[in-house]
Ligand SMILES: [Fe+2]
């Protein structure tokens with residue numbers, strides 16, 4: 001199902017009412033990176049007939065993303081969504097709600113989102129049976145995609161998914177479709193367009209504003225609802241789409257010692273996030289009790305969203 005989105009005024013009049021559906025990692029399949037041909041279950045994936053059609057969609061997605069994700073935009077979104085005044089629900093209720101978001105453009109994700117969440121979590125659980133916090137992180141990392149739903153403001157895809165990157169300092173060259181930043185007002189702002197911008201050496205990623213999307217939103221939700229998950233979990237949730245950092249090694253000058261430690265776990269996590277998009281079905285009812293017990297351990301019964 002493609003989510004139809006009413007564009008809020010400030011998203012710009014040239015953004016189509018129906019934004020091309022795209023999925024985060026599938027956005028960078030146009031030769032920017034080496035793409036694995038099979039996942040850990042031996043299935044080939046990312047076979048796609050309309051490659052050029054999709055490339056157009058991907059490129060258009062990033063054009064909008066790079067034009068509109070300015071420091072001011074991010075600040076506005078963090079303020080607005082940081083209020084957490086939309087709904088109260090449990091983590092599991094949100095997993096079920098996310099099932100309403102299915103991404104048609106993604107040839108690997110023709111299953112409901114809850115299956116992707118559980119496949120990621122279960123794949124981690126197999127290899128790291130003792131790290132229960134990491135299993136739960138796998139389950140919840142994409143819950144912020146509810147931002148696409150009308151009840152959460154129905155944000156356009158470019159404000160929800162895709163690679164994320166810092167705002168308030170220079171856009172790194174390793175960011176996919178970098179050329180479109182030339183249309184971002186921050187590109188010409190001397191306060192924001194230097195190596196450090198408004199930040200300083202080893203200031204810690206916690207003090208860096210990231211482009212707005214499902215990652216930062218879910219981080220806010222978890223933190224403001226006083227999760228007892230370790231900082232590595234929050235780091236994973238917040239930076240799992242920050243490919244310039246965890247794949248390209250950019251922006252390391254902003255990391256503090258804690259970030260360096262947490263980045264190791266993000267590398268572990270990302271392997272599972274990408275490769276667990278398999279056709280191996282997960283029996284939701286069978287694994288549900290385990291995940292409910294983890295949710296109870298690390299979260300309040302109801303969270304503010
Ligand atoms: Fe994600």
Ligand SMILES: [Fe+2]
Nearest residue numbers: 120141142273
């Ligand atoms: Fe994911």
